[in-house]
Amino acid sequence: MNTKQRILDAALTLxxxxxxxxxxxxxxxxxxxxxxPSLYKHYKSKQDIFQAILDEMKSRYDAQAAALNMNxxxxxxxxxxxxxxxxxxLVRMGMGLxxxxxxxxxxxxxxxxxxxxxxxxxxxxxLFGRQYADEPLAYQAxxxxxxxKNGVLKEQDPNVMAIQxxxxxYMLLTMCDREPHREAELTVLLEQHIRQFSRxxxxxxxx
Amino acid sequence: MNTKQRILDAALTLxxxxxxxxxxxxxxxxxxxxxxPSLYKHYKSKQDIFQAILDEMKSRYDAQAAALNMNxxxxxxxxxxxxxxxxxxLVRMGMGLxxxxxxxxxxxxxxxxxxxxxxxxxxxxxLFGRQYADEPLAYQAxxxxxxxKNGVLKEQDPNVMAIQxxxxxYMLLTMCDREPHREAELTVLLEQHIRQFSRxxxxxxxx
DNA sequence: GTCTATAAGAAGATAGAC
DNA sequence: GTCTATCTTCTTATAGAC
Numbered sequence: 001m002n003t004k005q006r007i008l009d010a011a012l013t014l015x016x017x018x019x020x021x022x023x024x025x026x027x028x029x030x031x032x033x034x035x036x037p038s039l040y041k042h043y044k045s046k047q048d049i050f051q052a053i054l055d056e057m058k059s060r061y062d063a064q065a066a067a068l069n070m071n072x073x074x075x076x077x078x079x080x081x082x083x084x085x086x087x088x089x090l091v092r093m094g095m096g097l098x099x100x101x102x103x104x105x106x107x108x109x110x111x112x113x114x115x116x117x118x119x120x121x122x123x124x125x126x127l128f129g130r131q132y133a134d135e136p137l138a139y140q141a142x143x144x145x146x147x148x149k150n151g152v153l154k155e156q157d158p159n160v161m162a163i164q165x166x167x168x169x170y171m172l173l174t175m176c177d178r179e180p181h182r183e184a185e186l187t188v189l190l191e192q193h194i195r196q197f198s199r200x201x202x203x204x205x206x207x
Numbered sequence: 208m209n210t211k212q213r214i215l216d217a218a219l220t221l222x223x224x225x226x227x228x229x230x231x232x233x234x235x236x237x238x239x240x241x242x243x244p245s246l247y248k249h250y251k252s253k254q255d256i257f258q259a260i261l262d263e264m265k266s267r268y269d270a271q272a273a274a275l276n277m278n279x280x281x282x283x284x285x286x287x288x289x290x291x292x293x294x295x296x297l298v299r300m301g302m303g304l305x306x307x308x309x310x311x312x313x314x315x316x317x318x319x320x321x322x323x324x325x326x327x328x329x330x331x332x333x334l335f336g337r338q339y340a341d342e343p344l345a346y347q348a349x350x351x352x353x354x355x356k357n358g359v360l361k362e363q364d365p366n367v368m369a370i371q372x373x374x375x376x377y378m379l380l381t382m383c384d385r386e387p388h389r390e391a392e393l394t395v396l397l398e399q400h401i402r403q404f405s406r407x408x409x410x411x412x413x414x
Numbered sequence: 415g416t417c418t419a420t421a422a423g424a425a426g427a428t429a430g431a432c
Numbered sequence: 433g434t435c436t437a438t439c440t441t442c443t444t445a446t447a448g449a450c
Contacts, residue, residue, distance in 0.1 A: 003433080016326070017326055017327070018326075018327055019226050019228060019323065019324075019326075019327065021226060021228035021229045022228045022327070024424085024425060024426085025425075025426065025427085026425080026426095034433085034434065034435090035434070035435060035436085036425090036426085036427090037427080037428075037429095037434080037435075037436085037437095038433065038434050038435075040426095040427065040428080041433055041434080042433090044427095045426080045427080046425095046426070046427095112326055115322065115323075115325075115326075116226065116322075116323045116324070116325070116326060117226075117323070118322075118323075118385060119223070119224055119225075119226075119319055119322075119323060119384075119385070120224070120225055120226065120229070125385040125386060126385075126386070128385060129382060129385050129386055133378065133382055156403055156407070157399055157403060159396065159399070160396070160399045160400050160403045161403075163375045163378065163379075163396065163400060164371050164375055164400065164403070164404065167374035167375040167377070167378040168370040168371055168374040168375075170374070170378065171340065171370065171374040171377065171378070172370075175336060175340055177326075178325060178326070178332040178333075178335060178336050179332060179333070179336055189366065189367070189370065192364055192366070192367050193367050193370060193371065196363055196364060196367045196368075196371070197371065200363070200407055200408070201407070210415080231442085231443060231444085232443075232444065232445085233443080233444095241415085241416065241417090242416070242417060242418085243443090243444085243445085244416080244417075244418085244419095244445075244446080244447095245415065245416050245417075247444095247445065247446080248415055248416080249415090251445095252444080252445080253443095253444070253445095
């Protein structure tokens with residue numbers, strides 16, 4: 001990895017833990033193994049580093065979104081997966097995504113950084129809301145509405161189902177971010193949530 | 208309100224919006240209507256102001272917890288309320304608490320401040336987790352377990368019901384914190400969530 | 415308790431040698 | 433591209449008059 005990228009990496013780690021204002025350019029430089037003035041050959045200011053992190057995050061997010069929608073729309077495929085295997089399928093899907101977002105270094109650091117910077121700037125607030133609330137909710141709502149049409153799920157408001165499914169997952173994710181030592185305990189609750197959700201909303205009354 | 212208290216109030220407002228490190232003592236002083244050096248007659252340092260805010264918050268929280276448990280445990284009363292009036296009771300309870308936490312100035316600013324400072328210090332992380340996750344979840348779980356015994360709700364894991372009920376409420380609260388102009392839209396979703404939750408988990412199948 | 419003046423130090427950024 | 437030396441500005445905090 002080149003120096004320019006290593007600066008971003010070190011800065012993201014520090015920003016996500018301490019917040020932008022608590023991080024000094026000297027710290028970033030030290031983490032990279034150079035002196036502070038050398039940073040300015042790569043970025044023109046500290047703010048420029050922050051912006052570069054946002055830009056990289058946006059491009060990663062766009063790439064991921066594009067990948068998900070390669071075949072028109074991935075929610076269709078997910079819905080089919082779920083329709084085929086029911087409860088266990090939803091558990092695999094939900095826990096897989098949870099573990100990815102929890103343990104992927106980049107995803108976790110970026111989530112934390114945006115969390116601690118979200119109120120400083122309306123643009124950051126909007127970015128945060130889109131990425132961690134609106135888009136996941138829209139995706140889940142689409143998937144659940146298809147599962148209703150397939151006759152798999154009860155006919156309830158898909159937007160409500162989406163938030164009842166996703167909000168607990170996101171809350172458990174943030175709890176793990178705060179207190180990583182509780183991951184095991186919280187993962188159990190995650191699986192119970194997905195299974196109970198599946199049972200409660202399944203059309204066949206296996207309750 | 209005396210100066211000492213007004214300093215806390217101004218500092219909380221600024222910290223919640225910009226984060227501790229982005230706020231300068233001169234800003235706090237200006238908001239209070241005095242000069243920076245005068246602050247030091249009331250608090251010995253900037254960090255001391257932050258700590259005083261935490262202390263005040265803890266004492267408010269303890270007072271509130273004590274009030275809730277005056278008659279042994281308030282969850283019992285809430286459970287009886289719900290048992291009596293069912294869906295509409297839960298809606299009133301849930302939306303009332305939501306509106307209080309969303310619009311109460313102190314509650315909102317403290318929630319935001321803790322949100323942006325939570326990763327800087329394990330103590331803050333624990334405080335945040337206890338106040339906005341563990342304790343509300345424990346309370347709801349207790350209430351739902353009683354409603355199961357009363358035969359009002361289906362026999363499902365109360366801890367799972369608690370997170371499925373509370374996590375969406377908390378998520379909608381944070382969405383309103385970020386983008387206040389969406390309050391109307393999100394309040395509608397909140398009510399739909401509570402009603403659907405009530406219908407789904409009620410023992411009488413009015414689904 | 416509030417002010418002005420100022421100390422003491424930290425932090426972002428630049429200059430210029432190598 | 434990295435370094436040392438340095439500039440400038442900002443920020444916390446103190447001293448001491450009123």
